[in-house]
Amino acid sequence: MKFHTQTRTWVLIALIMLTTITLSAEGTIEQQSAASQSEAQAKYVFLFIGDGMSTVQINAAESFANAQVSDDITVQHLRFSKFPVAGLTTTYDASSLITDSASSATAMASGKKTLSGVINMSTDKSSAYKLVSEYAKEQGKKIGVVSTVSLNHATPAAFYAKAPSRGNYYDIAVQMTQSDFDYFGGGGFIYPDGKNKDQENIFELARKAGYTVADTDREFHALTSGTGKVLAVNERLQSSGADMPYDIDREPGELSLADYTAKGIELLSDDPDGFFMMVESGKIDWSGHANDAGASVRETLAFDAAVAEAIAFAEDHPDETLIVVTGDHETGGMTIGFAGTKYSTFFDEIGKQKMSFTAFDQEVLGPYKKAMEGRKARFEEFLPSIEDAFGLDYDTLTAVQQNKMRTAFDRSMGNEVIVPQVEDVYLLYGGYEPLTMTITHTLNEIAGIGWTSYSHTGVPVATFALGAGQDLFGGYYDNTQIFGSLMSAMGLTNQM
Amino acid sequence: MKFHTQTRTWVLIALIMLTTITLSAEGTIEQQSAASQSEAQAKYVFLFIGDGMSTVQINAAESFANAQVSDDITVQHLRFSKFPVAGLTTTYDASSLITDSASSATAMASGKKTLSGVINMSTDKSSAYKLVSEYAKEQGKKIGVVSTVSLNHATPAAFYAKAPSRGNYYDIAVQMTQSDFDYFGGGGFIYPDGKNKDQENIFELARKAGYTVADTDREFHALTSGTGKVLAVNERLQSSGADMPYDIDREPGELSLADYTAKGIELLSDDPDGFFMMVESGKIDWSGHANDAGASVRETLAFDAAVAEAIAFAEDHPDETLIVVTGDHETGGMTIGFAGTKYSTFFDEIGKQKMSFTAFDQEVLGPYKKAMEGRKARFEEFLPSIEDAFGLDYDTLTAVQQNKMRTAFDRSMGNEVIVPQVEDVYLLYGGYEPLTMTITHTLNEIAGIGWTSYSHTGVPVATFALGAGQDLFGGYYDNTQIFGSLMSAMGLTNQM
Numbered sequence: 001m002k003f004h005t006q007t008r009t010w011v012l013i014a015l016i017m018l019t020t021i022t023l024s025a026e027g028t029i030e031q032q033s034a035a036s037q038s039e040a041q042a043k044y045v046f047l048f049i050g051d052g053m054s055t056v057q058i059n060a061a062e063s064f065a066n067a068q069v070s071d072d073i074t075v076q077h078l079r080f081s082k083f084p085v086a087g088l089t090t091t092y093d094a095s096s097l098i099t100d101s102a103s104s105a106t107a108m109a110s111g112k113k114t115l116s117g118v119i120n121m122s123t124d125k126s127s128a129y130k131l132v133s134e135y136a137k138e139q140g141k142k143i144g145v146v147s148t149v150s151l152n153h154a155t156p157a158a159f160y161a162k163a164p165s166r167g168n169y170y171d172i173a174v175q176m177t178q179s180d181f182d183y184f185g186g187g188g189f190i191y192p193d194g195k196n197k198d199q200e201n202i203f204e205l206a207r208k209a210g211y212t213v214a215d216t217d218r219e220f221h222a223l224t225s226g227t228g229k230v231l232a233v234n235e236r237l238q239s240s241g242a243d244m245p246y247d248i249d250r251e252p253g254e255l256s257l258a259d260y261t262a263k264g265i266e267l268l269s270d271d272p273d274g275f276f277m278m279v280e281s282g283k284i285d286w287s288g289h290a291n292d293a294g295a296s297v298r299e300t301l302a303f304d305a306a307v308a309e310a311i312a313f314a315e316d317h318p319d320e321t322l323i324v325v326t327g328d329h330e331t332g333g334m335t336i337g338f339a340g341t342k343y344s345t346f347f348d349e350i351g352k353q354k355m356s357f358t359a360f361d362q363e364v365l366g367p368y369k370k371a372m373e374g375r376k377a378r379f380e381e382f383l384p385s386i387e388d389a390f391g392l393d394y395d396t397l398t399a400v401q402q403n404k405m406r407t408a409f410d411r412s413m414g415n416e417v418i419v420p421q422v423e424d425v426y427l428l429y430g431g432y433e434p435l436t437m438t439i440t441h442t443l444n445e446i447a448g449i450g451w452t453s454y455s456h457t458g459v460p461v462a463t464f465a466l467g468a469g470q471d472l473f474g475g476y477y478d479n480t481q482i483f484g485s486l487m488s489a490m491g492l493t494n495q496m
Numbered sequence: 497m498k499f500h501t502q503t504r505t506w507v508l509i510a511l512i513m514l515t516t517i518t519l520s521a522e523g524t525i526e527q528q529s530a531a532s533q534s535e536a537q538a539k540y541v542f543l544f545i546g547d548g549m550s551t552v553q554i555n556a557a558e559s560f561a562n563a564q565v566s567d568d569i570t571v572q573h574l575r576f577s578k579f580p581v582a583g584l585t586t587t588y589d590a591s592s593l594i595t596d597s598a599s600s601a602t603a604m605a606s607g608k609k610t611l612s613g614v615i616n617m618s619t620d621k622s623s624a625y626k627l628v629s630e631y632a633k634e635q636g637k638k639i640g641v642v643s644t645v646s647l648n649h650a651t652p653a654a655f656y657a658k659a660p661s662r663g664n665y666y667d668i669a670v671q672m673t674q675s676d677f678d679y680f681g682g683g684g685f686i687y688p689d690g691k692n693k694d695q696e697n698i699f700e701l702a703r704k705a706g707y708t709v710a711d712t713d714r715e716f717h718a719l720t721s722g723t724g725k726v727l728a729v730n731e732r733l734q735s736s737g738a739d740m741p742y743d744i745d746r747e748p749g750e751l752s753l754a755d756y757t758a759k760g761i762e763l764l765s766d767d768p769d770g771f772f773m774m775v776e777s778g779k780i781d782w783s784g785h786a787n788d789a790g791a792s793v794r795e796t797l798a799f800d801a802a803v804a805e806a807i808a809f810a811e812d813h814p815d816e817t818l819i820v821v822t823g824d825h826e827t828g829g830m831t832i833g834f835a836g837t838k839y840s841t842f843f844d845e846i847g848k849q850k851m852s853f854t855a856f857d858q859e860v861l862g863p864y865k866k867a868m869e870g871r872k873a874r875f876e877e878f879l880p881s882i883e884d885a886f887g888l889d890y891d892t893l894t895a896v897q898q899n900k901m902r903t904a905f906d907r908s909m910g911n912e913v914i915v916p917q918v919e920d921v922y923l924l925y926g927g928y929e930p931l932t933m934t935i936t937h938t939l940n941e942i943a944g945i946g947w948t949s950y951s952h953t954g955v956p957v958a959t960f961a962l963g964a965g966q967d968l969f970g971g972y973y974d975n976t977q978i979f980g981s982l983m984s985a986m987g988l989t990n991q992m
Contacts, residue, residue, distance in 0.1 A: 055551060055584060056955045063593055063954070073593060075586050077972065086584050086972040088551060088958055090571050097559055097569060097832060098839045098944075116839065333946045335829035336593060337953025339923050343594045343612065345954060400920045407918075420918065422903075424896045427835050448594075450829045450948025457833025457946075458559070458841060459552045462584055462956075464972070474970050476573065476582040476960070 042322035042468040042489040043274030045136070046310045047108070047482075048080070050303050051101055051155055052285030052331030054461040060293060060336055060347075060449065061300035067347035078304040079311060080325040083464035088476040090460050091329040094123050097458035101285070102166040104328035104479060105158030109133065111483030111494065119154060119172070120162040128162040132483050133181065133276055135492045140273030144183035144264040148257050148299075149282030150190045150242035151176060151233075155328060159278045170194045170202075177205040182275075183230050183267050184211075185260040187244050187282070188237040206231045220255060223263060225270040232263060246283055246295050246356040247302035257281060257306040265313050274320065276490070279306055287356065288331030290432055291451040292440045294353030294390070296334070314467055322468045322489050326482060327461035333452030338445050345448035352391020353443065357436045360389050365433060369413060377413040379406055390443050401442050404428075408438035430454030538818035538964040538985040539770030541632070542806045543604070543978075544576070546799050547597055547651055548781025548827030550957040556789060556832055556843075556945065557796035563843035574800040575807060576821040579960035584972040586956050587825040590619050593954035597781070598662040600824035600975060601654030605629065607979030607990065615650060615668070616658040624658040628979050629677065629772055631988045636769030640679035640760040644753050644795075645778030646686045646738035647672060647729075651824060655774045666690045666698075673701040678771075679726050679763050680707075681756040683740055683778070684733040702727045716751060719759060721766040728759060742779055742791050742852040743798035753777060753802040761809050770816065772986070775802055783852065784827030786928055787947040788936045790849030790886070792830070810963055818964045818985050822978060823957035829948030834941050841944035848887020849939065853932045856885050861929060865909060873909040875902055886939050897938050900924075904934035926950030 050057065062075050093103035093116055100116035107113055110120050110129035120129045133143050147156040152173040154166040161175040169190040176184060192202040203213050214220045214232040223230055234244050234255055250256060261279050268275035281303035287295035307325055314321035336345060355363070364385050368377070383394050394402065408428075410417045412435035419425060429437040431454070444451065463482065465473035469489030473482075487494055546553065558571050589599035589612055596612035603609055606616050606625035616625045629639050643652040648669040650662040657671040665686040672680060688698040699709050710716045710728040719726055730740050730751055746752060757775050764771035777799035783791035803821055810817035832841060851859070860881050864873070879890050890898065904924075906913045908931035915921060925933040927950070940947065959978065961969035965985030969978075983990055 059586070059954065059956055073588050073591060075588055075593075075974070081972050084971060086582075086970065088582050088584070090555070092569050092571055095569060096839060097571075097841045097843075100839070330831070330833075333831035333833045333948070335826070335831065335948045335953045336955050337826075337829045337949040337951060339926060339949045339951070340920070342949070342951040343592060343596070345593045347593075398920070400918060403918050420916075422896060422899050422916065422918075424836070424894070430835060450953075452829070452831045452946025452948060453833040453835045453838070455833060455835070455838040457831045458555065459832050460555055462972070474582065475580060476577050476958070478571070 041320075041491045043320035044269065044313065044317055044322070045141075045274070045276045045486060045490060046321075046323045047276070047278045047486065048303070048307055048310070048323070048325040049105070049108070049155055049278065049280045050284050050300065050325070050327045051149075051280055051282045052288040052329065052456065053281070053300060053303070053327035054330035054459055056330070056334045056336060057284055057288070057296055057300055057327070058462060060334065061297045061304070063336065063345070064297040064347045064350060065301060068351055078301070080304055080307040080323075080464050081462075083323070083325065083466040083470070085465040085470045085474045087463040087465070087473045088460045089326060089463045089482065090476075090478045092458060098456050099329050099458075100166075100456065101154040101328055102158065105155045107479040108326070108328070108482040109158045111480045111487075113480060117166050118164060119158050119166055121164055125164040131159060132486050133159045133278070135487060135494075136276035136490060137181065139490065139492060140271070141490075142183070142268040142271040142275040143179075143181040144185070144268050144275060144277035145181060146184070146257070146260045146264055146277065147186045147280040147282050148244040149280070149286075150187040151184050152189050153187070153282060155280045155282060156278070170199055173202045174205060177202065177209045177211070180209075180229070183232070183264050183277070185230070185232040185264060186234065186257065188233045188242040190242050203231070217255065220259075220263065223267060225267055227267065230267055232260065243283065246287065246299060246358065248295050248298040248353070248356050249359045257302055258309050261306040261309040265309060269313070281306070285331045288334060289430070289454055290357045290440065291332050291430070291437065291444065291454065292357040293334070293444045293447065293449045294350040294440070295356040297350065311466070318467070320468055322470065323466045324463065324473060324482070324486065325465075326463040326479075328479070330457045330459045330461060332454070333457045335450045335452075336448065338448050338450040340445055341448040347447055349391070349447040350443060350449070353389070354391070355389050357432070357440055360436055360439070361433050364389055365412065365436060372413065376415060377409070379409045382409065386439055390439055392439060392443055397442065405435070405438050405442065408434035411435070537816075537987040539816035540765065540809065540813055540818070541637075541770070541772045541982060541986060542817075542819045543772070543774045543982065544799070544803055544806070544819070544821040545601070545604070545651055545774065545776045546780050546796065546821070546823045547645075547776055547778045548784040548825065548952065549777070549796060549799070549823035550826035550955055552826065552830045552832060553780055553784070553792055553796055553823070554958060556830065557793040557800070559832065559841070560793040560843045560846060561797060564847055574797070576800055576803040576819075576960050577958075579819070579821065579962040579966070581961040581966045581970045583959040583961070583969050584956045585822060585959045585978065586972075586974045588954060594952050595825050595954075596650070596662075596952065597824055598650040598654065601651045603975040604822070604824070604978040605654045607976045607983075609976060613662050614660060615654050615662055617660055621660040627655060628982050629655045629774070631983060631990075632772035632986060633677065635986065635988060636767070637986075638679070638764040638767040638771040639675075639677040640681070640764050640771060640773035641677060642680070642753070642756045642760055642773065643682045643776040643778050644740040645776070645782075646683040647680050648685050649683070649778060651776045651778060652774070666695055669698045670701060673698065673705045673707070676705075676725070679728070679760050679773070681726070681728040681760060682730065682753065684729045684738040686738050699727070713751065716755075716759065719763060721763055723763065726763055728756065739779065742783065742795060742854065744791050744794040744849070744852050745855045753798055754805050757802040757805040761805060765809070777802070781827045784830060785926070785950055786853045786936065787828050787926070787933065787940065787950065788853040789830070789940045789943065789945045790846040790936070791852040793846065807962070814963070816964055818966065819962045820959065820969060820978070820982065821961075822959040822975075824975070826953045826955045826957060828950070829953045831946045831948075832944065834944050834946040836941055837944040843943055845887070845943040846939060846945070849885070850887070851885050853928070853936055856935070857929050857932055860885055861908065861932060868909065872911060873905070875905045878905065882935055886935050888935060888939055893938065901931070901934050901938065904930035907931070
């Protein structure tokens with residue numbers, strides 16, 4: 001389809017040019033090539049990063065969405081996985097096949113590899129890299145950085161900061177206030193007053209630097225294209241932490257990643273030179289670490305809803321907009337297939353899940369543990385809470401599954417348990433609540449979803465592209481090329 | 497890069513046509529479009545199918561090959577994963593997210609979905625599908641079918657036969673002899689004399705149908721482009737079974753998949769209408785079922801070596817050759833990441849492995865079991881055999897790993913073992929030899945490679961393309977589109 005449209009465009013351009021200029025055939029072709037490049041130049045550029053999202057997370061979300069509406073097994077793609085160009089991207093960093101989010105975001109932001117934990121600096125931490133967002137800013141574009149997790153977390157940080165360690169949260173946030181970038185939205189800040197709470201508050205620094213800070217829904221909705229530089233943070237974060245809630249836990253009407261993306265478009269698109277906006281869904285990764293497929297698929301669908309905002313904008317600016325959607329690495333070693341279910345999958349099972357593992361820990365298991373302090377908790381008494389939250393009926397489980405869950409309950413509740421020598425406790429729970437982990441593992445296994453790790457993995461991710469310069473993102477290439485292709489699409493040249 | 501070349505081609509064609517004909521702009525464009533299609537037509541078409549090979553199997557082979565030669569973590573691509581076009585392909589079949597090889601090969605061969613176990617027939621088994629190989633044959637092309645597993649196994653069968661069940665091995669093989677296709681090479685036949693050994697021998701039927709049968713190395717090497725229709729089967733198969741040995745077990749000088757591919761090129765390329773050749777590596781899948789990464793990576797590298805033969809041919813026929821490399825599904829839920837090794841991988845560990853799980857069963861464990869009949873086998877006595885075959889030093893394992901291995905040894909040897917209630921024996925061994933499975937699992941875990949299943953999984957696979965019509969294989973699409981894109985590349989139209 002696209003192919004023919006392109007062909008027509010080139011041939012039409014050729015016809016038009018032939019009527020006005022006379023050159024050798026070779027000369028004409030060079031002119032054409034230049035013309036095509038400038039035509040392809042992307043004025044409005046979106047980079048969507050699904051943290052921890054590889055092909056399997058995408059395909060699982062597709063299969064889950066499908067299972068909600070139809071018995072037909074035909075896989076319906078997400079909005080972004082329908083994009084005309086799909087590529088495969090390697091994610092290894094300077095020292096490991098398995099990257100972390102810092103080195104991976106560095107690769108995409110700067111085109112250069114570094115070590116895990118390092119943000120936009122060389123492996124010896126002696127020199128800083130120049131970022132695609134900085135080049136775009138120099139070109140006159142407005143810059144936006146959005147994330148569901150804290151804005152000084154590794155992935156968003158890599159689009160405005162340089163730091164020898166991703167753990168330098170306060171310093172990174174200070175760099176944000178000094179960036180002069182135009183829009184920061186979504187999560188809040190880890191250590192907004194410094195690690196020892198003895199530094200000037202980040203929000204104060206931001207205000208001093210000219211940012212309008214919006215941390216209530218009312219203030220958020222009042223933001224308009226005339227507001228100037230904006231720092232918009234979800235109001236719920238002030239009490240609960242620096243990350244936005246999982247989409248599965250989001251209250252009706254509560255601001256979503258899509259809302260922060262739409263606001264970014266509203267604030268940034270008035271610039272005659274366009275914008276560059278990075279939008280991260282950070283908790284596809286977190287649900288991967290915890291092997292929680294129910295949270296993961298809904299998080300990926302919420303990410304897709306955010307991309308939908310960009311698609312709507314692109315429809316109004318089809319020749320000038322580029323949307324790239326990728327992952328920074330895979331997390332959890334997720335697969336659609338589990339030994340126990342063999343060739344079958346039951347994605348409707350994770351549809352019964354009502355909350356994330358985190359919400360279960362905080363809102364169900366935590367309060368129960370507190371209430372049971374000093375008393376011996378009884379497993380049977382707690383079973384209805386598991387069924388309420390995860391739709392998991394204990395009586396339908398195998399003896400082995402029941403045994404595992406009972407043991408995990410005792411471990412979570414601090415009841416005395418003898419650890420059998422045949423068990424590796426880390427492999428079972430990965431440092432999470434034993435009961436919660438056993439619930440999500442059991443539910444996932446019943447659905448036919450497997451996991452191999454509580455960490456990132458080294459498998460390639462998928463990259464999708466739509467719009468001006470989209471063809472730069474096809475093929476199988478390294479994540480450092482994302483930087484180069486974004487630069488090319490914007491007509492920018494790497495000066496370093 | 498490619499983009500510009502294409503642009504130049506279109507514009508050149510436009511210039512040439514403008515000098516000779518005068519048409520409305522719209523008319524000229526349609527002419528161009530038709531001209532461009534015929535120019536892209538592929539005369540020599542290779543479809544390489546890595547059975548059970550998804551992105552992870554490819555990336556694991558890349559990482560393994562890399563670890564053999566360098567400490568630098570930079571991933572070097574395989575020859576086929578360097579192809580200019582990479583796509584993502586869904587593999588679900590008519591009733592399940594997780595396909596089998598029959599329905600998957602049917603999708604690629606016919607463009608239509610069916611049920612697992614069915615070869616090129618509708619889901620109600622009432623009608624047969626027409627195959628890309630049959631269309632190509634009608635076009636005058638020679639047809640080749642090559643596989644490392646038996647030629648009447650599901651994947652190769654789907655390129656010449658139609659059957660309500662993949663288990664109808666003899667009937668499928670009979671259809672092969674009746675196909676009039678030009679070259680069959682690689683594995684032998686399951687039930688060559690029928691299931692009850694009461695049918696006419698397949699090799700005899702093939703000879704009667706005009707095939708030259710080559711089942712020794714000498715006969716194989718004597719085959720030339722003048723030989724006519726050929727059935728070439730690995731001589732070792734007559735004693736050991738119907739599949740070629742794993743590449744890790746292949747004797748020096750023994751015929752490889754690359755040899756069978758090269759011979760196919762020699763035999764088929766004299767046709768003025770070109771050829772269509774399907775080449776399957778069937779045992780990437782088998783090593784996936786058995787969670788044997790050491791065999792898998794070497795099998796994928798041998799597959800890559802077979803593709804190299806096609807690449808060499810394409811270099812001599814660059815404008816007329818299309819090479820497509822894909823997988824039919826993923827097997828085993830392989831990931832590059834294991835909970836116990838967290839963010840590290842140690843691919844050199846699987847480099848120490850000297851034989852496949854099958855060879856270990858047949859050549860090491862089997863004879864030992866036989867020798868121990870009636871006696872109680874002693875674990876310590878057998879340990880050196882494990883270290884010889886897999887490079888696994890028992891003394892370096894964790895207590896949990898040691899415990900698992902000792903238990904598995906007792907189970908494999910039939911020593912009395914009480915199965916603890918907390919274990920699911922199928923999850924541990926998947927029906928394979930307990931000891932062998934525990935060895936490969938332990939070795940893989942040490943290397944940082946995880947598995948979730950002994951069956952296929954539902955994750956998308958990668959598809960790579962090089963040559964005439966390569967752009968048809970970019971994007972994210974269903975495996976039924978492989979058929980359509982092959983047809984388009986050859987300038988063929990689906991009549992059904």
